[in-house]
Amino acid sequence: IERTLSIIKPDATNRNLTGKINAKFEEAGLRIIAQKRIKLTMDEAGKFYEVHKERPFYGELCEFMASAPVVVQVLEGESAIAKNREVMGATNPADAAPGTIRKEFANSVGENSVHGSDAPETATVEIAFFFSGLELV
Numbered sequence: 001i002e003r004t005l006s007i008i009k010p011d012a013t014n015r016n017l018t019g020k021i022n023a024k025f026e027e028a029g030l031r032i033i034a035q036k037r038i039k040l041t042m043d044e045a046g047k048f049y050e051v052h053k054e055r056p057f058y059g060e061l062c063e064f065m066a067s068a069p070v071v072v073q074v075l076e077g078e079s080a081i082a083k084n085r086e087v088m089g090a091t092n093p094a095d096a097a098p099g100t101i102r103k104e105f106a107n108s109v110g111e112n113s114v115h116g117s118d119a120p121e122t123a124t125v126e127i128a129f130f131f132s133g134l135e136l137v
């Protein structure tokens with residue numbers, strides 16, 4: 001059993017899509033074991049996406065992530081990291097497979113509705129960024 005950090009991004013919370021996205025996770029066998037709606041500051045968004053700070057889209061990405069509330073959540077299940085990324089679909093919705101969250105809901109490569117951790121090491125760090133051990137049962 002594995003855990004991964006998921007974020008429902010501002011483009012999706014703005015369009016009231018949290019429930020539809022959560023249904024995709026649950027249908028795939030992922031259990032939402034922690035969840036909260038928060039509004040990131042620019043500093044927090046910048047720290048969370050620090051790995052991308054040299055990329056040309058970093059500023060735009062941080063401004064977008066701080067532009068409206070996000071829903072941060074921990075998903076649990078067998079191979080949760082890979083399974084979540086499968087349900088999310090490719091970063092660019094134009095490349096995403098049918099039935100994936102990004103294919104159905106994303107606006108663009110930047111406003112792509114969801115984030116998911118990409119490896120066990122990043123999942124551990126990203127879960128601890130938003131949740132204390134007491135919030136995870």
Ligand code: ATP
Nearest residue numbers: 052057061090091109110111112114115116117118
């Ligand atoms: P995430 O990390 O959000 O789960 P990902 O792992 O599929 O997405 P990354 O390469 O880690 O993609 O990029 C992080 C985020 O940066 C993307 O989800 C997207 O919101 C944004 N991004 C990536 N590439 C571009 C781009 N070319 N233009 C604008 N924004 C981009």
Ligand code: MG
Nearest residue numbers: 115116117118
């Ligand atoms: Mg990534």
